[in-house]
Amino acid sequence: MASIQRIIVIISCLFFSASSDAQTVIPLFKCSKKLENPYGICTHFTRKSERYDHSTMDRQLRMMHDIGINNVRGDIDYGSINDNNTGMMDSILEACMLYDINFLGIASDSEFYNREWKAFKSYLNTFINHYADKFKWVEFCNEIDLIRQMNVPERYLSDIKQFYKVKQKNKRIDILLSGFGKVNMPAFDSIMALMPNRYFDIMNFHTYDVPETIPSLLKVIRSNMDKNHLNKPVWLTECGMPTQVTNAGKVGEREKKEDEQARRLTRIFLINFAYGIDKVFWYNFRSCEMDPTCSEDNFGVVHKDLSPKPAYYAYKTLINMCPPGSTRPKLNFDGYLYKAEWTRPDKKRVIAIWLKKGTLDYYVKANSCRFYDYLGTMVKPKNNRVVISTGVLFIITDK
Numbered sequence: 001m002a003s004i005q006r007i008i009v010i011i012s013c014l015f016f017s018a019s020s021d022a023q024t025v026i027p028l029f030k031c032s033k034k035l036e037n038p039y040g041i042c043t044h045f046t047r048k049s050e051r052y053d054h055s056t057m058d059r060q061l062r063m064m065h066d067i068g069i070n071n072v073r074g075d076i077d078y079g080s081i082n083d084n085n086t087g088m089m090d091s092i093l094e095a096c097m098l099y100d101i102n103f104l105g106i107a108s109d110s111e112f113y114n115r116e117w118k119a120f121k122s123y124l125n126t127f128i129n130h131y132a133d134k135f136k137w138v139e140f141c142n143e144i145d146l147i148r149q150m151n152v153p154e155r156y157l158s159d160i161k162q163f164y165k166v167k168q169k170n171k172r173i174d175i176l177l178s179g180f181g182k183v184n185m186p187a188f189d190s191i192m193a194l195m196p197n198r199y200f201d202i203m204n205f206h207t208y209d210v211p212e213t214i215p216s217l218l219k220v221i222r223s224n225m226d227k228n229h230l231n232k233p234v235w236l237t238e239c240g241m242p243t244q245v246t247n248a249g250k251v252g253e254r255e256k257k258e259d260e261q262a263r264r265l266t267r268i269f270l271i272n273f274a275y276g277i278d279k280v281f282w283y284n285f286r287s288c289e290m291d292p293t294c295s296e297d298n299f300g301v302v303h304k305d306l307s308p309k310p311a312y313y314a315y316k317t318l319i320n321m322c323p324p325g326s327t328r329p330k331l332n333f334d335g336y337l338y339k340a341e342w343t344r345p346d347k348k349r350v351i352a353i354w355l356k357k358g359t360l361d362y363y364v365k366a367n368s369c370r371f372y373d374y375l376g377t378m379v380k381p382k383n384n385r386v387v388i389s390t391g392v393l394f395i396i397t398d399k
Contacts, residue, residue: 022334034326036324037279039318041069041284042283043284046077061098065099071101071279073105076107104176105137135173138166145181157194157199163175178204180205203230208283218272244294265301266354284299314374352393
């Protein structure tokens with residue numbers, strides 16, 4: 001690491017020099033050339049307890065809208081829909097429309113999750129007859145590959161065939177396959193081997209890995225899709241990093257974790273976009289913080305009281321630097337050094353540079369360029385030098 005920190009790389013804002021070992025990323029999946037409303041976040045709007053988000057939904061949606069988040073993902077719980085269109089889901093969809101935010105619903109057969117309700121047929125009929133025209137996208141079942149029951153692949157195929165009948169009511173709706181939790185495990189392969197093209201429109205997975213390791217999972221997905229003759233767009237509908245502390249509660253531990261969360265957020269989105277992922281959803285928006293030592297309670301980009309963590313500002317900065325309509329980022333990497341670049345709708349060229357680990361001293365020619373860190377703070381080179389780290393440095397140029 002010490003040798004890497006001593007390296008001085010000379011660049012201009014218009015050119016990225018790389019060694020013969022540098023790799024250029026080519027998208028692995030069917031995807032758009034420009035980013036089309038790619039920014040998502042996960043919530044629990046259909047849940048009313050203090051742990052969840054219904055009571056603060058309006059404030060959360062306003063905060064999402066303020067930074068440019070396009071899409072929200074959440075459950076379509078059995079009790080949230082009804083035949084009169086007066087359910088909780090109806091009010092959620094109305095609130096999302098008010099803020100120009102799309103809702104990706106997660107439908108399910110509750111028998112997979114060992115819950116008390118066992119009325120999938122009734123639920124399915126209500127959804128098809130009364131809600132089919134209210135959604136652009138629906139994901140069928142969450143992390144089906146992690147369910148430990150008998151004959152899950154066969155049962156899931158049977159269910160999604162029934163659910164896909166929603167297309168008879170709304171041809172424009174897209175059905176997402178279950179968000180797979182472990183694409184490198186046998187259960188994923190077993191389900192995919194049974195899944196024909198005609199019963200879903202979008203492939204879907206989850207990962208909480210370090211950003212630079214995610215491409216190995218994407219290659220597994222591509223290989224599996226090729227093996228099973230599948231060619232669909234791919235979304236990442238859960239990713240993230242919790243900011244829980246240890247029981248010891250070390251001084252500065254929370255601040256350090258929150259900063260690392262912010263650094264990872266930007267890199268996860270840029271890497272996945274470059275590999276051909278069309279939409280990315282961060283998990284989740286609000287931390288309930290019921291237990292400061294529990295990871296599940298501390299994934300959000302804002303605190304329980306909705307005060308922002310650094311990751312909220314990192315998300316805002318990313319969307320500002322790479323707004324919808326930007327060209328899909330092109331990614332190169334050489335060892336620990338990564339560079340992505342794209343053109344925004346305003347014709348500004350943006351370069352993002354970061355390291356997988358460590359720090360690096362850059363000599364820059366700053367003519368006609370502006371520099372910003374991952375939180376949106378302007379960076380002024382000192383003696384024509386800037387420090388590159390695991391926090392993305394954005395370079396904006398007119399050329």
